[in-house]
Amino acid sequence: MVRVLVGAIVAGVVVFIWGFVDHMLLPVGVMGVKSIPNEESVLRAMETAISERGFYVFPGFDRSKGMSAADVAAMQEKTKKGPAGILVIQPSGAEAMSPKQLGTEFATGVVAALLAGIVLTQVKGNYATRVFVVLLMAAFGLVSINVSYWNWYGFPTDYTLGVAIDELGGWLLGGLFLAGIVRPAPPRPPV
Numbered sequence: 001m002v003r004v005l006v007g008a009i010v011a012g013v014v015v016f017i018w019g020f021v022d023h024m025l026l027p028v029g030v031m032g033v034k035s036i037p038n039e040e041s042v043l044r045a046m047e048t049a050i051s052e053r054g055f056y057v058f059p060g061f062d063r064s065k066g067m068s069a070a071d072v073a074a075m076q077e078k079t080k081k082g083p084a085g086i087l088v089i090q091p092s093g094a095e096a097m098s099p100k101q102l103g104t105e106f107a108t109g110v111v112a113a114l115l116a117g118i119v120l121t122q123v124k125g126n127y128a129t130r131v132f133v134v135l136l137m138a139a140f141g142l143v144s145i146n147v148s149y150w151n152w153y154g155f156p157t158d159y160t161l162g163v164a165i166d167e168l169g170g171w172l173l174g175g176l177f178l179a180g181i182v183r184p185a186p187p188r189p190p191v
Contacts, residue, residue, distance in 0.1 A: 007120075008110050008117050011113035011177050015174040018169060053091060056086065123184055130182070137171070
């Protein structure tokens with residue numbers, strides 16, 4: 001278990017550093033991200049219209065009541081007409097790249113590497129096979145989450161590609177270290 005913990009910390013550091021490189025030094029972190037045209041007027045409208053932090057879908061509907069077939073049809077028509085999308089908002093503002101956010105991001109990478117390390121203890125393969133297993137775990141998360149966001153919420157294709165480069169690149173690098181540190185569990189003697 002010590003090897004798994006050490007591997008998780010090392011891989012977490014590697015993934016965190018890769019995140020810095022691909023977001024701050026390469027264009028990967030901004031792929032598909034745009035600024036709002038006429039931002040000041042849009043922000044003023046949001047300040048008066050939205051007071052609660054949250055994840056908003058528009059066109060929306062009152063989720064406290066059930067939706068009738070007519071409500072669904074009306075929402076589908078509004079969605080076709082547009083605009084349609086999602087908005088994640090913090091109306092009272094937020095600190096950008098705070099120590100808390102950076103710490104949470106680092107801890108997330110370590111916990112993810114810990115989970116991958118636990119899986120690697122059960123993988124009976126060579127180094128390359130174990131690296132490939134870590135990469136497959138990253139691909140699983142990418143497809144099951146980010147491709148769904150692309151499909152359902154309309155995340156831009158180039159943004160989704162940027163996330164893929166970020167995740168697969170980070171976990172390829174992290175996996176190189178993790179697979180070198182974490183070894184398969186020794187076989188149990190027969191009882």
